[in-house]
Amino acid sequence: MxxxxxxxxxxxxxxxxxxxxxxxxxxAHLETCASCREERDAxxxxxxxxxxxxxxxxxxxxxxxxxxxxxxxVPALVGVAAAVLAFATLAALGAEARVEHGRLIVSLRWxxxxxxxxxxxPVARAVVREELERALGPIVEEIVEVDRRAAAGQSFLVHxxxxxxxxxxxRFQAAxxxxxxxxxxxxxxxxxxxxxxxxxxxxxxxxxxxx
Amino acid sequence: MEPxxxxxxxxxxxxxxxxxxxxxxxxxxxxxxxAYRLTRSVEEARDVxxxxxxxxxxxxxxxxxxxxxxxxxxxxxxxxxxxxxxxGDAQDRALxxxxxxxxxxxxxxxxxxxxxxxxxxxxxxxxxxxxxxxEVLVLRHYQGLQFPEIAEILxxxxxxxxxxxxxxxxxxxxxxxxxxx
Numbered sequence: 001m002x003x004x005x006x007x008x009x010x011x012x013x014x015x016x017x018x019x020x021x022x023x024x025x026x027x028a029h030l031e032t033c034a035s036c037r038e039e040r041d042a043x044x045x046x047x048x049x050x051x052x053x054x055x056x057x058x059x060x061x062x063x064x065x066x067x068x069x070x071x072x073x074v075p076a077l078v079g080v081a082a083a084v085l086a087f088a089t090l091a092a093l094g095a096e097a098r099v100e101h102g103r104l105i106v107s108l109r110w111x112x113x114x115x116x117x118x119x120x121x122p123v124a125r126a127v128v129r130e131e132l133e134r135a136l137g138p139i140v141e142e143i144v145e146v147d148r149r150a151a152a153g154q155s156f157l158v159h160x161x162x163x164x165x166x167x168x169x170x171r172f173q174a175a176x177x178x179x180x181x182x183x184x185x186x187x188x189x190x191x192x193x194x195x196x197x198x199x200x201x202x203x204x205x206x207x208x209x210x211x
Numbered sequence: 212m213e214p215x216x217x218x219x220x221x222x223x224x225x226x227x228x229x230x231x232x233x234x235x236x237x238x239x240x241x242x243x244x245x246a247y248r249l250t251r252s253v254e255e256a257r258d259v260x261x262x263x264x265x266x267x268x269x270x271x272x273x274x275x276x277x278x279x280x281x282x283x284x285x286x287x288x289x290x291x292x293x294x295x296x297x298x299g300d301a302q303d304r305a306l307x308x309x310x311x312x313x314x315x316x317x318x319x320x321x322x323x324x325x326x327x328x329x330x331x332x333x334x335x336x337x338x339x340x341x342x343x344x345x346e347v348l349v350l351r352h353y354q355g356l357q358f359p360e361i362a363e364i365l366x367x368x369x370x371x372x373x374x375x376x377x378x379x380x381x382x383x384x385x386x387x388x389x390x391x392x
Contacts, residue, residue: 008373011380015351017358043377046384050352053333055244164257 001029216280248349249292285364336386344379
């Protein structure tokens with residue numbers, strides 16, 4: 001392998017796109033060629049510098065706004081699954097839980113007749129309700145929060161589209177103004193040319209033909 | 212499992228309009244990234260994306276599948292960026308002729324580097340590369356395409372693509388030497 005070939009294969013080596021045979025040949029060359037070794041090391045440093053140039057955040061967020069849509073729903077789905085499980089457990093226990101306006105409401109249907117005469121019952125009921133609300137509260141909050149974020153994300157997208165549309169409209173208007181300006185200049189020019197013709201015609205009345 | 216591009220194209224041609232949206236979501240970031248690296252303008256990159264996807268929409272109905280969608284969409288974006296660069300050059304020349312407006316002063320890599328903006332200096336140095344080398348560099352380093360795929364997109368032999376990459380790195384090394392420390 002000569003230096004010119006090595007130069008190309010060094011690039012392939014740095015990107016890990018080199019087959020075993022070519023790699024062996026290149027490494028044999030590098031063993032004996034200081035200039036190519038320097039080329040490899042310098043290229044490696046240059047490639048590191050290239051990584052400094054990131055895409056602008058605007059570009060990332062424009063596409064990321066759509067990409068994480070599925071991810072955004074993952075915590076919601078986990079929350080919903082946990083909530084469904086918890087609500088099913090409550091139902092099996094004879095209790096009921098529901099969410100109203102983002103708040104968790106737990107009601108307990110205690111085993112009736114015997115409980116009515118039990119003085120401990122109201123206390124036990126309050127403790128259980130409190131425990132349930134404490135356990136389920138964060139899940140409900142998470143669902144509400146995710147919902148709120150989803151709504152905010154949607155309105156951000158709508159806003160971004162509106163901004164883009166108004167930018168396009170402005171550009172279109174500017175282009176129209178340019179066209180109108182050009183047309184006005186043309187009309188003015190034509191008017192002046194016609195004026196010149198009229199003036200010339202007035203000062204050069206047609207001569208009677210013939211003798 | 213995520214359907215392949217070919218599958219999505221097939222579904223789109225079969226009348227499933229959502230398949231096209233999925234294709235766009237999949238390619239959006241890469242198309243924008245490529246256009247941005249080649250034009251260095253978010254606004255231009257968005258315009259290029261819009262036209263590229265519009266062309267894809269029009270072309271997919273008759274897409275014969277001889278080329279891969281990946282190759283095809285990269286070629287479309289490259290061509291759009293080349294057209295814009297050409298018309299930009301023409302506008303600059305026209306402006307220079309009329310001399311009504313001062314020519315835009317684009318900072319050189321060294322000037323940008325002096326201000327401590329490494330990223331800006333790298334971007335400026337890449338912008339100064341010959342077009343063929345810049346395209347290879349962006350496709351390989353920032354788009355993460357392999358040399359054979361770049362060769363397919365550009366219609367050039369793999370050895371030529373590697374050689375352009377080597378030249379690009381050599382030029383960049385020279386222009387960015389002040390930043391290497």
